[in-house]
Amino acid sequence: MKRSASEALVVAEKSQLPQLPLQLWLSPRILEEKAASLKVLVASQPRYAALAESEDGALLVLPDFQQEELAALEKRKRRVLGLPFVERFLQDPCLLGKVPALPLFDLIYRSPGAICFSAMEPALRARQQGLARWLGGRTSGELQSSELLVATRVSICPESKYQEALSRRLPVVKPSYLEAMWAEKQLVDVQSHHLPPLAGLAICFDADCLADREGASLRDAAMAQGALIVAFDQAELVVVSDASRPLYQVARRLGQPVAPPKWLERCLQIRCCLQVTGDLEVPQPGVVGSAEGQVELILQNSVLCLLYLEPGSRESARAWARRCGAWTTRSPRDPGATHVLFNVLPRTSVCVSIPVDEEIHFLDVSWLEACATSGKRASEWDFPRQQVIYNPASDSFANDLREPRKLRKVHSILDEESLPAVTASTAAPSLSDLPAPLADAEPSLSPPSAEGIFKGLVLGIALRDEAKVVQMVCQNGGTAVHGVGGNIAALSKSKLDYCICGNGPVTNERGLPLATLHWVKACAEEKTLHSTDAYPHFQPSSHSFPLASMSRFLIRITGLDEYRQSTIQRRRLEELIQVLGAKVAQHNNRQSELTQIVCAVVANLDPRIADSAKKRQIPVVSVQWLFDCFRLGSHQPEANYASSASSVSAAIEGAAPAASSVAVLAKCEVFVSLSAVAAEPKLMQMAKELGASARSFRRCSELELTETGDAVVVVDKEEARQGQLEPVEKWTPELRALFVQPSWLLETYSQRRRLPLQTFGAFPEESTKKLRLAEAAYAWQPAELKRLEELSEQARARDLQSKAQQKVTEGLRLAKLGS
Incomplete structure (x- = not known):
């Protein structure tokens, strides 16, 4: 019977591996101390290793690897091992079965998948393949059995390994990844070695x-991400605005790929x-209205305040606003103002007479210029924002507007030579000379005005716009300490x-417990005192927000669970997306407009949404992607947080090795009722993988709970609703x-983070719990009807009891199997 080629290859590889006991020949380059300790280890493991008397046929042990030396040894048909692996093998002989091939320095890269290489010169490819073998990795020329692609450049060819890796959602890294791993002699962070999205791509x-x-x-931006800007005859891809351009016709005639700027923007996002397909192809020239007609409507509902601009900039801004169809004003008290324009001064606060409101944008005049020149409304989050303080008394611009006679008086008296000196002496103080809040300023105290969730708590307000926050705290039972601005x-x-402070960086030298305005609003809306660790934006970050790199993202949230807190969770995630500077997709947004899809619960991911996203090349990521973007203050690669239908079963089955290493429930006791085990068979396994000690129980009397202990009881929601946990009704609320x-x-x-318990409480709140009223009985009702009603109630109770017993029986069976 003939063997297949793959079976023959496996047999050949196994035949090249060493057999026990290993015959070792120590290199003279090993230090004497290391050689002596290694000889002791070899003597203690005679079944697995022995020192050879000659170099012929033995395994040569080297303290380090050098490419020239290894090449010479391979020509002499010598088999080589690294000293670190030999030491590790003598302590754990089972490692020999994990050796893929020789030479091997150490088992550092232990993944079962292979490493594939693409777009490399022969010398570099040989170097990378050698490093992979030295580190314990497997190499392959195809992507079917690979889990990592090492490349030097990208490709837009549909048949390329790069595009195949993208379709398989495999990470693509630079050769520096293996070089860094070899230099450190340990695993390194792959994020810093991801291949740039346009690396080596020649664009015209x-x-x-x-x-x-x-x-x-x-x-x-394309050049910063590795693109090469070249002439037409050297380009791999040509970027044109639409099909009416002459360059488009020439490129198509020569068979050269053509893409619009939208394709480039999507690749950078x-x-x-990506491949140039679908809505990323070059659009045909349409017959829509003229550019002037489009520009006239883009800011038709905006009112721009030009008070804080210099006279020259003010005239230009007025012309741009007229072109965009916007209204302009110089009054700081105009109630319809939507934008206040500045020539932004970084790291400087400006006193204004316009109340600071979330609906009013204080930003640079370059935003208006971009709207006028591009013919479409630009996002305000892409432009610099001016730091402002609401202080009408110190607003020099508004004060000068109220007293224009002083300027006329100077012009009417002085000659041209003395005018500059007098103007400098009478001008308003510069923005950098404005007084800052004093560190020893005496704060104000506002007592609570009603009972609420903040009862007994003292909250300090370090926000410039504090009036609404103080009112919210006091109306919910808290005491507010305020009046210090942002100090x-x-x-x-x-x-x-x-x-309470903002989302951005703050100086907290005294170690005060910090929270953000989003935490205050969440506690007040839900009547629950949340932990500041419940969501990342409940605490200030060390980074500034919003992020310019995420301003063009349109993100949809899906996969929410079907419980009453799902609406609250969606609201918190939408807040986090807006803090990062991205936009939340609404129901009227098309699928092609989305840039990411965030799945709240991986197990709830709809396969239809996953398939549609895969066809449109839209990344589907977990909520951890949002959390890490906020925590690290930068846009993180979506490939590290990808969610798919296959990853759901892998996560539940525990196939991912990283799942067992996240001990978020360490030192916690998790009690799972048998009914809950029957409904979700993997609950016990999940709790153990998260580091908790998991136990199942049948009756509440078996529980040993204390108010101070770290324990959680997981019960089926039907148990709590039907009153099957009777002794619990007599327990304390804690x-x-x-x-x-x-x-x-x-x-x-x-x-992979511990969520607050109050959000998933098993018992309904007293205010929302509906009492079941007994059926009314009347004396005139026939006795037969009363008897039928009693039989119906008894049958219903028996049915519920039978279902509960079936769940308990199934839970007992699953618990025995799990143990």
Whole structure:
């Protein structure tokens, strides 16, 4: 019977591996101390290793690898091992079965998948393949059995290994990844070695695409991501605005790939080189209205305040606003103002007479210029924003507007030679000379005005726009310490439970407990005192927000669980997306407009959504992607957080090795009822993989709970609704709060972070719990009808009891199998 080629290859590889006991020949380059300790180890393991008397036929042990030396040894047909692997093998002989091939320095890269290489010179390919073997990795020329692609450049060819790796959602890294791993002799972070989205791609821009500032910035962004800007005859791809351009016709006639600027923007957004297909193809020239007609409507509902611009800039801004169809004003008290324009001064606060509101944008005048030149409304988050303080008394611009006679008086008296000196002496103080809040300023105290969730808490407010926050705190039972602007140091003398500040970097030298305005709003809306660790944006970050790199993202949220807190969770995730500077997709947004899809619970991912996203090359990521973008203050690669239908079963089955290493429930006891085990068979396994000690129980009397212990009780929601946990009704509210639904453990396992228990409480709130009223009985009712009603109630109770017993029986069976 003939063997297949793959079977023959496996047999050949196994035949090249060493047999026990290993005959070792120590290189003279090994230090004497190391050689002596290694000889002791070899003597203690005679079944697995022995020192050879000659070099012929033995395994040569080297302290380090050098490419020239190894090449010479391979010509002499010598088999080589690294000293670190030999030491590791003598302590754990089972490692020999994991050796893929020789020479091997150490088992550092232990993944079962192979490493594939593409777009490399022969010398570099030989070097990379050698490094992979030295580190314990497997190499392959095809991607079917690979889990990593090492390449030097991207490709837009559909048959290329790069595009195949993207379709398989495999990470694509630079050769520096293996070099760094070899230099460190350990695993390194792969994120810093991802291949740039346009690495090595030769691009030619049409002159029309570079005529405005947006096109030039797009070209610079492409160059920063590895693109090569070349002439037409050297280009792999030509970027044109539409099919009416002459360069488009020439490129199509020569068979050269052509793409619009939208394709380039999408590649930069999702950080990978996509194929030019579908809505990313060059559009045909339409017969829509003229550019002037489009520009007239883009800002028709906006009112721009030009008070804080210099006279020259003010006239230009007025012309741009007229072209965009916007209204302009110089009054700081105009109630319809939507934008206040500045020539932004970084790291400087400007006193204004316009109340600071979330609906009013204080930003640079370059935003208006971009709207006028591009013919479409630009995002305000892409442009610099001016730091402002609401202080009408110190607003020099508004004061000069109220007293224009002083300027007329100077012009009417002085000659031209003395005018500059007098103007300098009478001018308003510069923005950098404005007084800053004093660190020793005495804060104000506002007592609570009603009962609420903040009862007994003292909250310090370190926000410039504090009036609404103070009112919210006091109306919910809290005491507000305020009146210091954004100066946290002025609150250090007060004994605070929380200090409320902005999302950006803050100086907290006194170690005050910090929270953000989003935390205050969430607690007030849900009538629940959340932990500041519940969501990342509940605490200030060390990075500035919004992120310019995420301003063009349109993100859709899906995969929410079917419990009553799903609406609240969606609201929190939408807040986080807006803090990062991205936009939340609404129901009227098309699928082609999306840039990412965030799945709240991986197990709830709709396969139809996953298939549609895969066809349109839209990344589907877990919520951890949003959390890490906020925590690290930068856009993170979506490939590291990809979610798919196959990853759901892998996550539940525990196939991912990283799942067992995340001990988010360490030192926690998780009690799972048998009914909950029957509904979700993997709950016990999930709890153990998260580091908790998991136990199943049948009756509540078996539980050993204390108010101070770290324990969680997972019960089926039907148990709590039907009153099957009768002794729990007599327990204290603190102990009843430990009972949660199975969705708490499912989401904790999916997000790899411990979620608050109160969000997943098993018992309904008293205000929302509906009491079941007994059927009314009347004396005139026939006895037969009363008897039928009693039989119906008894049958219903028996049915519920039978279902509960079936769940318990199934839970017992699954618990025995799991043990």
